[in-house]
Amino acid sequence: MKNEVKIHEVSSSSLKGRREFLKLSGMAVAGTGLFLAGCSYDEKTELNGSFNNTAKMGNNGHFPGVKNGIFDLGGNDFGVLTYAYALEQLEADFYTKVVNASGFSSTFNDIEKEVLTDLYHHEVIHREFFKTALTSGLPNPKHQLLPDLSFAYGNLNFNNRDQVLATAKALEDTGVAAYNGAGRLLSNPDYLLLAGKIVSVEARHASAIRSLINPNSADFAGDDVIDMTTGLDVSKNPSEVALIAATFITTPFTAKYLP
Amino acid sequence: MNILKFIESFTTENMMNVKGSRRDIFSQVGLVGKNAALTAIPFGIAALTSTKATAAVKDSTSGNPIAALQLALTLEYLEDEFYQLGLDSGVIPAGGREEKVFMQIAAHESDHVTFLQNGLGANSISKPTFDFTVGGVFDPFNNYAQFLALAQAFEDTGVRAYKGQAANLISTPDLLTAALRIHSVEARHASEVRRLRGLKGWITGSERGAGMPVATQAVYNGEEVTSQAGYDTAFLFGAAAGSEAYDEPLTGPEAVAIASLFIV
Numbered sequence: 001m002k003n004e005v006k007i008h009e010v011s012s013s014s015l016k017g018r019r020e021f022l023k024l025s026g027m028a029v030a031g032t033g034l035f036l037a038g039c040s041y042d043e044k045t046e047l048n049g050s051f052n053n054t055a056k057m058g059n060n061g062h063f064p065g066v067k068n069g070i071f072d073l074g075g076n077d078f079g080v081l082t083y084a085y086a087l088e089q090l091e092a093d094f095y096t097k098v099v100n101a102s103g104f105s106s107t108f109n110d111i112e113k114e115v116l117t118d119l120y121h122h123e124v125i126h127r128e129f130f131k132t133a134l135t136s137g138l139p140n141p142k143h144q145l146l147p148d149l150s151f152a153y154g155n156l157n158f159n160n161r162d163q164v165l166a167t168a169k170a171l172e173d174t175g176v177a178a179y180n181g182a183g184r185l186l187s188n189p190d191y192l193l194l195a196g197k198i199v200s201v202e203a204r205h206a207s208a209i210r211s212l213i214n215p216n217s218a219d220f221a222g223d224d225v226i227d228m229t230t231g232l233d234v235s236k237n238p239s240e241v242a243l244i245a246a247t248f249i250t251t252p253f254t255a256k257y258l259p
Numbered sequence: 260m261n262i263l264k265f266i267e268s269f270t271t272e273n274m275m276n277v278k279g280s281r282r283d284i285f286s287q288v289g290l291v292g293k294n295a296a297l298t299a300i301p302f303g304i305a306a307l308t309s310t311k312a313t314a315a316v317k318d319s320t321s322g323n324p325i326a327a328l329q330l331a332l333t334l335e336y337l338e339d340e341f342y343q344l345g346l347d348s349g350v351i352p353a354g355g356r357e358e359k360v361f362m363q364i365a366a367h368e369s370d371h372v373t374f375l376q377n378g379l380g381a382n383s384i385s386k387p388t389f390d391f392t393v394g395g396v397f398d399p400f401n402n403y404a405q406f407l408a409l410a411q412a413f414e415d416t417g418v419r420a421y422k423g424q425a426a427n428l429i430s431t432p433d434l435l436t437a438a439l440r441i442h443s444v445e446a447r448h449a450s451e452v453r454r455l456r457g458l459k460g461w462i463t464g465s466e467r468g469a470g471m472p473v474a475t476q477a478v479y480n481g482e483e484v485t486s487q488a489g490y491d492t493a494f495l496f497g498a499a500a501g502s503e504a505y506d507e508p509l510t511g512p513e514a515v516a517i518a519s520l521f522i523v
Contacts, residue, residue: 118459121500125492132490180439189426192435194488196422196442197505201461203446204506208460211451216356218363221447231370232440233447 062257065144073146073238075257078138080185082146083238083258084195085130087178090248091171092127093151095120098168103159112161115208119168122205126198133194149251165213172206173225173234174244175199180235185258203233324431325382327424330511331438332375334420336386337518338413339368341399344391345410348400360455361410364448371441378437388523396474404470407456412475414449415462416509416517419478421445423508446506461503477517482507 064074064082138144179199207220238258342365399406421442428435450460465483485493485501492501
């Protein structure tokens with residue numbers, strides 16, 4: 001892990017970001033089996049401290065696939081899409097468990113059930129879309145397609161309304177931030193548009209979940225996520241998102257070639 | 260030197276060094292405007308600084324980031340003035356959820372106007388003159404149902420319009436990220452306004468939804484798509500869920516055609 005922290009210092013722009021990484025990375029390592037390797041030292045990366053030149057690689061650069069015994073998401077456009085596929089796997093798994101929980105019909109009111117069932121549908125569709133698109137797009141899908149990941153939700157009680165909605169909020173907000181941060185890593189405009197078609201639906205989800213939690217408020221686009229000066233939503237790099245996702249994903253994987 | 264080449268060169272030299280903090284992105288976006296002001300105007304950018312919304316759109320289909328952001332600013336001007344007039348008019352029920360929602364949305368749209376004006380610098384455009392009654396057809400500042408309906412139309416339009424401009428910003432990563440971060444805010448707004456109106460937060464098929472004027476149908480045409488990169492999104496749960504799971508883009512001309520309804 002020493003090496004990984006050092007790497008992030010290169011890419012991190014602020015002391016605050018650095019501290020957050022250190023804090024979160026400790027949590028991730030203690031809490032889950034995820035091998036969080038962060039970004040590897042790449043000579044181009046090292047030169048200017050920015051990943052823009054290396055991450056936006058189109059069909060060049062690193063494809064997804066097993067490296068040193070662990071699946072790596074890759075670093076080219078397919079790597080970015082595989083990263084999105086991993087997140088959609090997580091969201092789809094979560095809502096599948098939500099709607100199949102024994103107390104689903106009594107835990108939630110009718111509006112909440114409708115919203116959660118829609119989200120289950122949407123996220124499963126997103127997951128299957130990425131699986132199909134990556135299988136047909138990857139040169140060697142047998143070795144390059146991200147396998148089905150496994151998930152664990154700790155002490156989360158799927159029959160507890162507040163816990164389920166709080167987790168949904170975290171996942172949707174993270175999804176929005178992840179897609180917002182990933183757009184710039186894509187070089188193919190068709191992939192960028194597809195990501196754009198999905199991220200706004202994730203943002204609609206996030207808004208609805210926040211509104212269910214606290215309807216009589218501005219939380220649907222709250223000051224905790226929308227910058228109060230610029231009016232901009234959150235954007236996160238894959239390395240930041242991986243730390244959050246690591247709370248739930250138990251299958252080891254790495255993201256060495258994403259910022 | 261054309262503006263696109265200019266921005267590309269600027270991007271390569273400076274933007275790649277942006278470390279990604281919120282402040283850095285903001286200042287970098289500002290720099291684009293300043294540099295464009297100093298260097299690009301003598302090279303025939305006059306057409307792009309026209310106050311007419313349509314001028315902004317002329318080049319927005321050809322990968323021109325400035326035109327893309329000018330279109331965005333036009334839409335933000337529209338939303339900003341609409342919500343400000345709505346709050347000033349007293350049409351929004353005071354003291355409850357509605358007022359909190361629209362004060363928050365208004366604050367964001369105002370921030371977006373300022374952000375885009377700063378980002379565009381000398382390439383910024385003036386605010387058009389709006390008529391939200393569309394020549395007397397609507398009465399949104401006396402009729403709350405109409406105010407809500409137009410708010411929904413504007414937010415859903417905003418989501419689709421930003422999406423349609425993303426590819427035009429692909430060569431300017433910081434501008435793209437900023438636009439995406441506005442795009443998702445518009446989607447959060449759209450979801451809440453739709454839910455205030457008793458609809459789902461997402462768009463089913465090309466349905467404009469109960470109570471929406473026929474005139475707003477252009478906002479929803481084309482949303483019914485259930486094929487994404489060859490994948491049949493209706494396969495698992497039907498066409499309604501399949502279309503809801505993806506928002507579709509509007510082209511620059513389509514977005515302008517909608518906005519132009521409200522521009523005098």
